[in-house]
Every structure is written in C-alpha cells, then in structure tokens.
Amino acid sequence: EDKVVQSPLSLVVHEGDTVTLNCSYEVTNFRSLLWYKQEKKAPTFLFMLTSSGIEKKSGRLSSILDKKELSSILNITATQTGDSAIYLCAVALYMYSGGGADGLTFGKGTHLIIQP
C-alpha cells in the first residue's frame, strides 16, 4: 500500500525561527513529490521535486528530495505569522505503463503555527 508520512503533525514556533518539515514515502512507481500550503481553502502549490539532491527555493522556503532515503524536507527560514498553515506533502505516481501520472497520494499534513 502506498504511504506518505509527514512529521511532525503539528508544530508551534515563534516568529523568526527556522522550521524543517519532513515527508517520507513508501510508494510504487514514484514520479514526483509535491509540497502544498493550505490555509483556509484550497492547498496552494509550493514545489514539485523529481530529482534527488537538487534544492528548490522560493523566497524563504526551500525543499529537497532524497530518493535514497525516500524522503523530502521543507525548510522555512525567518518564519512569519503568515506562514501559519497546514503544509501538505504528496507523491505523484506513475499509474499506467504509458507513464502518465494519475493522482496524488497525500500525507496528513503538518499544522504549523507561528506565534508573534
């Protein structure tokens, strides 16, 4: 059974702190790993990672994939209250022999709270 596990499930830090969110997976036919940020409504896309060891950055957020360890981390530096959200990790799989990705397997998310 395909599985994506995120840790911690919840995290409370103070503004300005740096946080690291973890995602590990056990899936067949791995295609890519995605990170989302979800506040009140729809998750918003952050990163898609397909290659191991290549860091992706967007402002204060960065993420990297380790295919050997079957895991990924999401780092947020100099956190702000606006970073408070649920961070979702999801894995896209190849479902068909033709190579087309079909859907996502999500982790349960990390609920991050940034206190002023």
Place this chain on the structure above:
Amino acid sequence: GAVVSQHPSRVICKSGTSVKIECRSLDFQATTMFWYRQFPKQSLMLMATSNEGSKATYEQGVEKDKFLINHASLTLSTLTVTSAHPEDSSFYICSARDFRSAGTGELFFGEGSRLTVL
C-alpha cells in the same frame, strides 16, 4: 486515524450521462468537506466547499448546475457531474474536516476519483 473514503476510484461514462461521486468520513463527523479537481501535472483546484445541512459554496468559474454537491449528513458528501462531457474528464478529490478538531485546521483527503467521459 481519521479516514475519508471516496468512491468510485475510477469511472468511465458516455457523454451526456451523469456521474455521482461519494465522499465519506468513516470514523469522524465532517461538518465541512471540500471538492477539488486536478488536471495532470497541476495543483488541486478547489471547486466548492460543502457544508452539512446547507448549500455548497462554489468557487468562481465552477458551474453549480453542472457540479451538484449535496452534504446531507455529517459523514457523506456527494458530487454529481451532470450531463458529463469529455472536457469534464479529470481527477476529483475530496477532503474533510473533523468536527472535533475543527480548530486545528487538520484536513483528511479522500483517495480521489478518476472520471473519463467518452
């Protein structure tokens, strides 16, 4: 942990027919459920927010007469794609918020339903 079951996981139908997708919270009560649509290699797109006992709130650009949502109980929401056409072919996923942990913001996702309209 909390489980959200979505059914069917895959459905193929002819153009012009209607298809119903169910989203069930198996071991918790869900006052709010969300329906998303996902195109290949793209992020989830929120279609509507389904609230138990009241009308769903649709996102801009989503036809409410096309995508009927019913949340008749605290454990079941349904999405009906009416008069489906090939352009409705997509991956639909629901998520649910546990009534007991509503303050935490934690969401539980269904496995998704792949709709193919011929």
